[in-house]
Amino acid sequence: MQIFILNFSRTRVDSVVQALGLNSIDPQDILKEYKIQDFYEDSFYKILKEVELINNSMEGGAIMLAFNYPLLTNKDKEYAKEFYRIAKNSEENLYYYPKPNHYMEVDDFAFFMLKNNLTLENLKIESLYQRELLQRDLRGKLHVLLRKDRQIEEKYINKKFFYESRKLFNLSWKWKEYQVSQEQLEYDLIERVGEWYPGPTMVNIATINICNLKCIMCPLHSEEAKSKEIASDYFDKKQLLATDKVYEVLDYIADY
Secondary structure (H helix, E strand, O other): OEEEEEEEHHHOOOOHHHHHOHHHOOOOOEEEEEEEOOOOOHHHHHHHHHHHHHHHOOOOOEEEEEEOOOOOOHHHHHHHHHHHHHHOOOOOOEEEOOOOOOOOOOOOOOEEEEOOOEOHHHHHHHHHHHOOOOOHHHHHHHHHHHHHHOOOOHHHHOOOOOOOOHHHHOOEOOOEEOOOOHHHHHHHHHHOHHHHOOOOOOOOOOOEOOOOOOOOOOOOOOHHHHHOOOOOHHHOOOOEOOHHHHHHHHHHHHOO
């Protein structure tokens, strides 16, 4: 089997293969490693095309394993090796990002394994858009046309929520979340939370709960927002944020 190893910046190592000792796990596997700085760079697209070409030829048997997970401690490395062992034998594309629940959307990844159902031209379209070489409306139309041309189901073409991340959705329309142990999830979300969820660079404080406008896009005061089941009576009566609470927030964020 040919395994393409992608080394993204968060690993902080020069070689994932060496750091994890991957050559010794299955010596018959052919490992190729590439350092990737930008998900949308042309070199990444070319590597993906090579994987696709191998899998569409008589050779077969190529997969891509991406590491964007810190490999700084022995615990980090053991978790990464466990992903490698499981993912390389999976028939489904896998992804992982530490999240409190499955339904949280984060446009990033810690690990992923890509094997089938590739949509690389969608990645190319998104790359052009990210580099401001393609207008937004044209980008959307091309994404739809490419997926329809591959006869992908409408539920994927009209997808609104991207739990695997929008980045990975442009690599393939089918993903399965990689299930980690409770120990690893707690480690990532508690001991390593700053790695995945760095502190905000800006804080907005709403000092009052009413507004004299009803902007249609507002999630709080538009007519649509008020008609939803999640609406509450919080906005029925004018309320002011207590001054001591404002200073409490300011004192807290001053430390960061």
